Amino acid sequence: MAKPLLQIALDNNTLSDAIRSISQVGHEVDIIEAGTILCLAEGMEAVRCLRALYPNKIILADTKCAxxxxxxxxxxxxxxxDWMTVICSATIPTMKAALKEVKDLQVELYGDWTFEHAKQWKEAGLSQAVYHQSRDALLAGETWGEKDLNKIRKLVEMGFKVSVTGGLEKETLKLFKGIDVYTFIAGRGIREASDPAQAAREFKEEIDKYWD
Amino acid sequence: MAKPLLQIALDNNTLSDAIRSISQVGHEVDIIEAGTILCLAEGMEAVRCLRALYPNKIILADTKCAxxxxxxxxxxxxxxxDWMTVICSATIPTMKAALKEVKDLQVELYGDWTFEHAKQWKEAGLSQAVYHQSRDALLAGETWGEKDLNKIRKLVEMGFKVSVTGGLEKETLKLFKGIDVYTFIAGRGIREASDPAQAAREFKEEIDKYWD
Incomplete structure (x- = not known):
């Protein structure tokens, strides 16, 4: 089981705020995500600036393309x-068309997707999926549970590299112990810490503790 | 049955190209859409420029928010x-949160949505839906058929204002005759015409012909 990667989601409302966030923590993470909020607010200029700042990191545009x-x-x-995301309700031709243009593509799992859909994504050539707790659903009181973990396990068994996101705190990571998580995606859990670089290091220490 | 409105979708890749498009045709249409491609490419600056150009038109940000x-x-x-869109696979809390901030919200129908979902959207306070032929699915050879028309009729019966989009040409509109379509959304069918303003007028003449 490989050690999960750490991704920071820049769901900032402005480019300058995203740059402020990432300057504090970019060197500590494996993947830098221009969040959907940021992409919609600032457009691809946000991605261009992140690439300019971090020529050698994996940069993900979380477009949730439909x-x-x-x-x-x-x-x-x-x-x-390098990577972008598509929403699970996009059609297979949309996914195939996107996959041709970027180095890798992640399908974002929202709503009532099924494992029958997942089989189709696999057949279409996708190998990455993002398992979500919706931010709004979290705000409405939902949380991580065994039903989520079982779905993640099943996706991993199907051969997907599964990234996990939604209200992740350092303390949440151990819930996923024993699961071959590809990437943990944290947003405010790192960005809004008093010392974001230290928070990222603590996430990585927690990963080291539970994954070899 | 009210006369369907006409909306232009600005799915341009750059702000300057969108401004070039809309300058030719903005005065002829009811609703101006900053398309998803444009929003992701240029961010909300695209919406700000459209608002600056057209202070009195309905402006829609097609974010397909998830x-x-x-x-x-x-x-x-x-x-x-004025309006924005959410993707049908967004959670109900996401839709409710969005609805509080904009004058109106449209749910974009992609993938395997069901009328049970539609009932939940209605209960959540949504009154607008966008029935789509995916651009990529159209490119892959799919087209409008009776199964689409029946779904649109059923959504209208449920009380939704239904906008229709996807490869619409002037000649396509009569397919929807007898259906209480809220808005026809055209993109390249108008933008890429040799005379976009004339193309928009022809769309409206076609609407006048089939809807009182």
Missing amino acids: DAGGTVAKNCADAGA | DAGGTVAKNCADAGA
Whole structure:
């Protein structure tokens, strides 16, 4: 079982605020995500700036693309993104079109997706999935449970590299012990810590503790 | 049966190209859409520019928002958008959070949504839905058929204002005759015409012909 990677989600509302966030913690993480909020607020200029700051990190544009996959993905790649995301309710042709343009593509799992869909994504060539607790659902009181862990295990068994996100705190990570998580994605759990670099290091120490 | 409105989708890759498109045709349409491609490429600056150009038109930000509904919607409203879109696989809390921030919200129908979901959207306070042929699915050879029309009719019966989009040409509109379509959304069918304003007028003449 490989050690999970650590990704920071920059769900900032402005480019300057995202740059402030990432300057404090970029050197500590494996993957830098231009969050959906940031992409929609600032466009691909946000990705261009992250690429300029971090020429050697994996940069992900979290577009949650639902349509026009080829065009959106080309724009992301041209801006310097390695990976992008599509929403699970996008059609297979959208996913295939996007996959041609970027180095890798993640399907974002929201709503009533099924393992039958997951089989189709696999057949379409996708190898990454992002298992979510919706931010709004978390705010409405939902949380991580055994039903989530079972779905993640099943996706891993199907051969997906599964990233996990949604209200992750350092203390949450051990819930996933024994699961071959590909990446833990943290946002405010790191960004809004009093010392974000220290918070990222603590996430990594927690990963070291539970994954060899 | 009210006469369907006409919306132009600006799925341009750059702000300058979108401004070039809309300058030719903005005065002819009812609703101006900052398309997903444009929002992701240029951010909310695109919405701000459209609002600056058209202070009195309905402006829609087609974010296809999947999460963080309140934040994304506030950013859209602050930029001057009247309406925005959420993807059908967003959670109900995401939709409710977004609905609080904008004047109206449209749910974008992609993938395997069900009428049971539609009932939940209605209960959550949504009154607008966008029935789609995915651009990528159209490119893959799919087209409008009776199964689409029946779903649109059923959504209208449920009380939704249903907008229709996906590869619409002037000649396509009559397929929807007898259905209480709220808005026809055209993109390249108008933008890429040799005379976009004339193309928009022809769309409206076609609407006049089939709807009283």
